[in-house]
Amino acid sequence: MIRIAIANQKGGVGKTTTAINLATALAACGRRCLLIDLDPQGNASTGLGVKTADRQYSSYDVMMGDATLDEAVSSTMIPGLDILPATVDLSGAEVELVEHTDRAHKLQKALALEEARWDVCLIDCPPSLGMLTINALVAADSILVPLQCEFFALEGLSQLLQTVERIQQRFNSSLSILGVALTMYDRRNRLTEQVAEDVRSCLSGLVFETVIPRNVRLSEAPSHGLPALIYDHRCTGSEAYMSLARELLARLPAEELAA
Template identity: 75%
Template sequence: MIRIAIANQKGGVGKTTSAINLATAFAAAGWRTLLIDLDPQGNASTGVGVMTADREYSTYDLLMGEGTVEECTVGTNVPGLSLIPATVDLSGAEIELVSVEDRVHRLRDALVRANDTFDVCFIDCPPSLGLLTLNALSAADTLMVPLQSEFFALEGLSQLLQTVERVQQRFNPDLGIIGIALTMCDKRNRLTEQVSDDVRSCLGKLVFDTTIPRNVRLSEAPSHGLPALIYDQHCTGSRAYLALARELIARLPENRKAA
């Protein structure tokens, strides 16, 4: 199972939207896909049609050892896509994990049993660099970073890259960065082009060619409990995420692709 964490400590950059729609695209392509909602807000869970009342077990139970991957996994509105949902209990996990032995590797250890069940796992991280995100980075094979096309986002990117280096040194030496995706792009705005040029000049091919536009349909879809790819597969946002998914698949190691 390939584990991809989607993280950025800055909120509102499109992490959850990216996680939902990329997971949907992989599932549609025939990958056995697992989406892990590691954000206490639980937006990824709602976005794939899993309401609060249907979340008997959650990522909190998984991290605290009170449930297995199999027990915590539920179906979604997307064929081929399974979910480990989040509940408000997860907001207290950061405090409770402080006193737990090997607290940074709780998610990694829990996912070991799911290696043969799924082809790929997307982990939607909270907008912080606390213990929840550290668990995700320690469990992941690689990291994808959604980056909003504005200058404030660039400041946070350097902090995230420093965190990745520390995780590589202390917890997960195999962690890599598979790419940076520019989100919320408005081609009518010169700022978008300037930020894109700056990021590409600094990070080169690490930045995906595909950019995700500002799109009303992307914002509307979660209120219907559907990914945009199902809500309106022809909108510009959906087409962009399909293109991004193709790029992401092309960057995965050849010997780890699903059949």
């Protein structure tokens, strides 16, 4: 199973939207996909139609050893896509994990027990660089960074890259950056074009060719408990995520996907 953390400590850059729709697109491409909601807000769970009342176990329970991954995972309306939902209990995990000597490896150990069920695992991280995100980066093979096309997002990217380097040095030497996905792209805005040019010049081949546009359908879909690819598969946002999924698959090791 290939594990990909979707992370950026800045909020509002499209992490959860990317996680939901990329997972749906990968499932549509025939991959068995697991989406882990590691954000206490639980938006990825809600966006896939998993009601709060139906979340008997969550990613919190799995990390704290109160439930197995198999017990906590729920199927979704999308064939081939399962989710490990989140609850508000995760908000206390940052404090509770401090007392554990293996606090950075909780998620990694839980995932090691269920490798064969899925081809790809996407981890939707909270908008911070706290213990939950560290657990995701330790457990992941690579990181996908959604980057909003604005100036302040560039400053946050630098901090995130420093964190990735520290994780590589201390916990996970094999962690790599799979790519940067430009989100909320508005071709009418000159600043958007400038930020995209700056990111591509700095990070070169790490930046995906596909850009995710500003699209009202992407914003509407979660309120219906649906991925945009189900809510309106013909909108520009849905088409962009299908394109991003194909581009992502081309970057993944074929031998691991075939395993």
